[in-house]
Amino acid sequence: MTAPRVWTRVVIVPTLLLALAACAKNGERAQEAGAVAADAAVASPEGAFLAYEHDVQVQLEAAQIAPRIQQVAQACQNAKFGECAVLQVDQRSGEQPSGEVKVRIAPKGVESLIGLAGEGGKLQARNTRAEDLAQQVADTALTKARLEKEHARLLSYQDRGDLKIEDLMAITTRLSEIEAGVEQANKDAAQQRRRIDTQLVTMHFDTTSGQRSRSEIGEALSESGSILSASVAFLIRAAAALLPVAVLALIAAWGVRAWWRRRRRKP
Numbered sequence: 001m002t003a004p005r006v007w008t009r010v011v012i013v014p015t016l017l018l019a020l021a022a023c024a025k026n027g028e029r030a031q032e033a034g035a036v037a038a039d040a041a042v043a044s045p046e047g048a049f050l051a052y053e054h055d056v057q058v059q060l061e062a063a064q065i066a067p068r069i070q071q072v073a074q075a076c077q078n079a080k081f082g083e084c085a086v087l088q089v090d091q092r093s094g095e096q097p098s099g100e101v102k103v104r105i106a107p108k109g110v111e112s113l114i115g116l117a118g119e120g121g122k123l124q125a126r127n128t129r130a131e132d133l134a135q136q137v138a139d140t141a142l143t144k145a146r147l148e149k150e151h152a153r154l155l156s157y158q159d160r161g162d163l164k165i166e167d168l169m170a171i172t173t174r175l176s177e178i179e180a181g182v183e184q185a186n187k188d189a190a191q192q193r194r195r196i197d198t199q200l201v202t203m204h205f206d207t208t209s210g211q212r213s214r215s216e217i218g219e220a221l222s223e224s225g226s227i228l229s230a231s232v233a234f235l236i237r238a239a240a241a242l243l244p245v246a247v248l249a250l251i252a253a254w255g256v257r258a259w260w261r262r263r264r265r266k267p
Contacts, residue, residue, distance in 0.1 A: 048132075049132065049133040049134040049136075049137050049192075050130040050131070050132060050133070050196065051130060051131045051132075051133050051192075051195035051196055051199075051200075052107070052110075052128065052129070052130045052199040052200070053128070053129055053130070053131075053199065053200040053201075053202075054110065054114070054127070054128050054199065054200070054201045054202065055125075055126070055127040055128075055202050055204070056114055056117065056118070056123065056125070056126050056127075056201065056202070056203045056204065057123070057124040057125040057204050057206065058118045058121050058122070058123060058124065058203060058204065058205050058206070059121050059122040059124050059206055059207065059208045060120070060121035060122075060206075060207070060208070061121070061207070061208065062096070062097050062207045064120065064121065065091075065097045065098065065099055065205045065206075065207070066091060066093070066097065066099070068117065068119075068121075068205060069089065069091050069099045069101055069205060071116065072101050072103075072113065072116060072117050072203060073086050073103075075116055076101075076103045076105065076113065080109075080112075081105065081108070081109030081113050081116075082105060082106035082108050082109035083105065083106040083198065084104070084105040084106065084109060084113070085104045085105075085198075086101070086102075086103050087102045087103060087104060087200075088100065088101070089101055089102075096206075096207055097207065098204075098205055098206045098207070099204075099205045100202065100203065100205065101117070101202075101203045101205075102201070102202045102203075103200075103201050104194075104198045104200050104201075105198060105199060106197070106198055106199075107198070107199055110199055110201060113201060113203075114126075114201065114203070117203045117205070121208075122208070133192050133195065133196060136188075136192055137192050140188045140189050140192065141189070143185050144182060144185035144189070147178050147181045147182050147185065148182060150178055151175060151179070151182070154171050154174060154175055155175070157171055158171050158172075158175075
């Protein structure tokens, strides 16, 4: 074996293998970093009370829309990308099928679910917005604390033995009102927490622009017969309506002409 071949096998080949391995690792790290960045982009900052909502427009081939809607809904129901609840599924068939899926999902699964929705298609548009619930959360907590404090004070009054019947009845009524208020505050707090801990994602599915153009042309061709029939029917109706007027006009013109001729003949 010659020296150049030995040099190639001993030095160059291992170097190339190491370089390829490094590139593969860098690619994996880049993908992981991208996934982390995508998740971080929609996660509420620590200590914030932000309720995120996402609207996504996805274009797919017509035959893919119905299966994709079912696939996205099942992925959510099976918690494929984390805690998820399907809120609405809307599917419309025909020459231009379309649909919509609305879910509430944990922040870490938002990007994965959107990626599944747009797989093999085109992400036409996306809108992400957040509502700051800090004031609502604070108001709910303050209301609950105030009611609980009043409830405890009334309970201490209720234990007194010198209360009149009417005072006791008033305290009992007020305690019932306070308990209903505390229950409502707990419901409001739970709903606010749900909006903060999960995110609303609405995915709209539509056909591609090329398919819509072809569908519109086909629809126009299919409607051309009915349009022509309607136009002919309109002309027939118009002619039927104008026929008596035309007859009267001809009779009047004939009478005027005859009168004019007789007048010209007179000396």
